[in-house]
Structures are given as structure tokens and as C-alpha cells.
Amino acid sequence: MKAISVEGYDRPDSVSAGQPPVLQWLAISDLVMDPSSRNPMRGKARRDVREIARNFSWAFFATVVVTPLQGGKFAIIDGRRRTTAAAVIGLDKVPCQIVNATPEEQLVAFRAINGSGATVSRMALHAAGVVASDPWSVQVAEACARAEVELLRYPVPVERQTGGQTMAVGAIARCLKRHGEETLITALQCVTQTTNNKPGALSARMIKALCEVLGSDHALRDSGLQLLETFDEIDLLGLAEATAVELGQIKGNAAQALANRIRAEVARCRRAARIPSPQRKLLPARPTPVTLPIRNAVSGNAGPQPRSQKS
Numbered sequence: 298m299k300a301i302s303v304e305g306y307d308r309p310d311s312v313s314a315g316q317p318p319v320l321q322w323l324a325i326s327d328l329v330m331d332p333s334s335r336n337p338m339r340g341k342a343r344r345d346v347r348e349i350a351r352n353f354s355w356a357f358f359a360t361v362v363v364t365p366l367q368g369g370k371f372a373i374i375d376g377r378r379r380t381t382a383a384a385v386i387g388l389d390k391v392p393c394q395i396v397n398a399t400p401e402e403q404l405v406a407f408r409a410i411n412g413s414g415a416t417v418s419r420m421a422l423h424a425a426g427v428v429a430s431d432p433w434s435v436q437v438a439e440a441c442a443r444a445e446v447e448l449l450r451y452p453v454p455v456e457r458q459t460g461g462q463t464m465a466v467g468a469i470a471r472c473l474k475r476h477g478e479e480t481l482i483t484a485l486q487c488v489t490q491t492t493n494n495k496p497g498a499l500s501a502r503m504i505k506a507l508c509e510v511l512g513s514d515h516a517l518r519d520s521g522l523q524l525l526e527t528f529d530e531i532d533l534l535g536l537a538e539a540t541a542v543e544l545g546q547i548k549g550n551a552a553q554a555l556a557n558r559i560r561a562e563v564a565r566c567r568r569a570a571r572i573p574s575p576q577r578k579l580l581p582a583r584p585t586p587v588t589l590p591i592r593n594a595v596s597g598n599a600g601p602q603p604r605s606q607k608s
Contacts, residue, residue: 315396315397316396316397318394318395318396319394319395320360320392320393320394320395321392321393321395322390322391322392322393323361323363323371323390323391323393323395324389324390325380325383325384325388325389325390325391326389327369327370327371328361328363328370328371328372328373328380328391328393329366329370329371329372329373330372330373330377340452342378345378346378346381346382346385347382347385349378349379349382350382350385350386353382353383353386358379358383358391358392359376359379360376360392360393360394361373361375361376361379361380361391361392361393361394362374362375362376362393362394362396363376363393363394363395363396364395364396364397365395365397371393371395374396376391376393379391419466419467420448420449420450420451420452420464420466423437423438423448423466423470424448424450433470436473436478437466437469437470437473440469440473440478440481440482440485441469441485443482444481444482444485444486444489445461445485445486445489445490446461446462446463446469446485446489446499447461447462447463448463448464448466448469449462449463449464452464455496455497456496458496458497459496460489460494460495460496460498461488461489461494461499462496462499463499463500463504465499465500465501465504467501468501468502468504468505469481469485469504471505472484472504472505472508475508475512476508476511476512477512479518480508480511480512480518481508483511483518483524484504484507484508484510484511485499485504485507486525487507487511487524487525487528487533488503488507488528488533490525491525491528491529492528492529493528493531493532493533493534495534497534498533498534500537502537502540502551502552502555503533503537503555505552505556506552506553506555506556506559507556507559509552509553509556510556510559510560510563517563527563527566527567527570530566530569530570531559531562531563531566533559536555536558536559536562537555539558540554540555540558
């Protein structure tokens with residue numbers, strides 16, 4: 298056997314390793330998860346727990362990474378599935394590596410451990426970022442809240458979703474980076490504040506297509522209530538289905554193909570209503586956040602836009 302060798306490696310000029318961890322057996326009852334920062338045990342996660350429990354062996358059990366909380370509890374950074382499996386077979390303690398970590402450091406650790414090695418959804422990583430006050434995650438969440446969109450924290454079948462819910466956090470983040478907050482919020486409102494606010498409408502393809510349409514036509518994007526009334530006349534889910542059928546016959550960019558159909562429908566609706574295309578105008582150097590009015594469901598009058606985020 299060969300000993301550990303450092304030959305050929307250069308020592309870094311400086312290292313900030315933090316406090317050394319402590320190895321300790323902890324009671325499973327003292328280990329907790331933040332429910333807002335991890336997806337519940339569903340699907341593959343539950344299957345993994347059953348598999349670990351059936352084939353449990355200390356030889357394959359890695360220490361659970363935890364950080365201390367107030368009240369004698371410890372937050373699990375990594376190891377929820379194997380800890381649950383240990384509880385399933387009747388164990389009351391597991392070996393843990395205790396690290397002192399701020400919420401931000403917990404997020405970094407969670408991403409480093411789980412981001413590539415385990416199947417962790419983008420939704421779970423985003424929720425963890427919000428809890429840890431990660432600036433980008435918070436910005437994405439705030440944009441969704443302004444558009445009355447609820448970002449789901451774990452996969453939910455479309456038939457169990459409600460209007461305004463979406464799993465497309467990755468697409469939303471990319472659209473925010475590419476098109477900016479104003480275009481993203483308005484695109485989302487074309488669903489949540491119109492007759493299109495139905496389960497499954499806020500798919501990644503739909504969000505990217507709407508941002509493409511509005512991002513390339515700021516005059517249309519800034520047309521306010523007129524924009525919402527136009528989208529009241531457009532069946533976005535029907536367009537998405539037609540696009541899927543088309544792409545089943547020919548190859549092409551799905552989001553771009555859907556964007557082209559949406560543009561055509563917008564033009565058709567404007568012709569039918571004899572609404573002229575909005576005049577082009579220069580945007581200010583620093584565009585102010587969009588504030589589209591919300592129509593009262595009873596009176597049809599416009600009202601101020603709520604800013605609160607859904608729970």
C-alpha cells in the first residue's frame with residue numbers, strides 16, 4: 298500500500314477553512330430539515346430511502362453533515378435520505394459531522410455536496426437560495442411575486458397544480474438574465490392576469506416564448522391594459538399544443554416556434570379589434586419596474602397591483 302503523497306502539488310498561498318468539524322453520534326430526533334429549503338420526500342427520494350433501508354450497511358454509510366441550531370437541534374446539510382433510512386430500520390442515532398455554518402454557507406455546502414453528485418431539483422436549490430438570502434434567488438422570487446406567480450419547491454403533476462404555479466424556475470432565471478425584470482414580469486402577467494391563468498400554462502417553453510415576443514417589441518410590452526385584453530383573446534395552451542404537434546413533424550426551436558404563433562395571434566387580435574400597432578418609443582436608460590393594472594373580476598375596473606408574495 299502507498300501512503301498519501303503531496304508530490305507534484307503546490308500548496309495554496311492562503312486557505313480559509315473555517316472551524317474544524319466535530320464528529321459525533323447524534324440522536325435522529327435532534328436532526329431537522331428546514332421545510333422551506335428542501336423538497337418533500339417524494340418519488341425517487343422515497344425509493345432511495347427504501348433501497349438504502351433494505352441494503353443498509355455501516356460500511357456504506359457516510360457521516361451526516363449538520364450544523365447546530367438553537368435549542369439543541371441540528372439542521373441537516375447533507376444526509377437526509379440515509380438518516381431517514383436509518384430511522385426506518387429502527388436506529389436512533391447516526392454518525393454526524395458537525396460544522397458551524399451561516400445560512401449562506403449552508404447553501405454553498407448543500408450545492409457543493411448535492412449539486413452534481415445527487416439528483417436535486419433546480420426548484421430545491423432555488424428554495425434553499427431564498428432561505429439563505431442568496432441575492433439572485435431572492436431577485437427571481439421577487440419578480441415572480443410581483444407577477445403573482447408561485448414557484449413550486451418540488452415537482453407537482455400539472456393536474457394537481459393551480460393557476461399561477463410553475464416548476465420552471467430555471468427558465469424564469471434565464472429569462473430574467475436575458476430579457477430583464479420588466480419583460481419577465483409582463484410576460485408572466487400575460488398568463489396570470491388573463492384568461493390563460495390555468496394549470497400548466499406557465500411551462501418553461503411558454504415563459505421563454507412570451508419573453509421573446511415582448512422582449513423584441515417593447516411597445517407591445519408597454520401597452521398596459523390593452524396588452525392584457527389582447528391576451529384574453531388568445532388561447533396560449535392551444536397554441537402550445539399546436540406547436541408541439543408541428544414540432545413532431547419537423548425539427549425546430551420549440552420556444553421560437555411558439556413565439557412565432559403568439560406574434561401571429563397578437564396581430565390577428567389587433568386587426569379584429571381594429572387596434573393599431575402601438576407606436577414605437579425609446580425606453581429610458583433605466584426602465585422603471587413594470588406596473589400593469591389588475592382588473593376587478595366583478596366590475597372590470599383596473600386596480601393597483603399587489604406586491605405581496607404568495608405563501
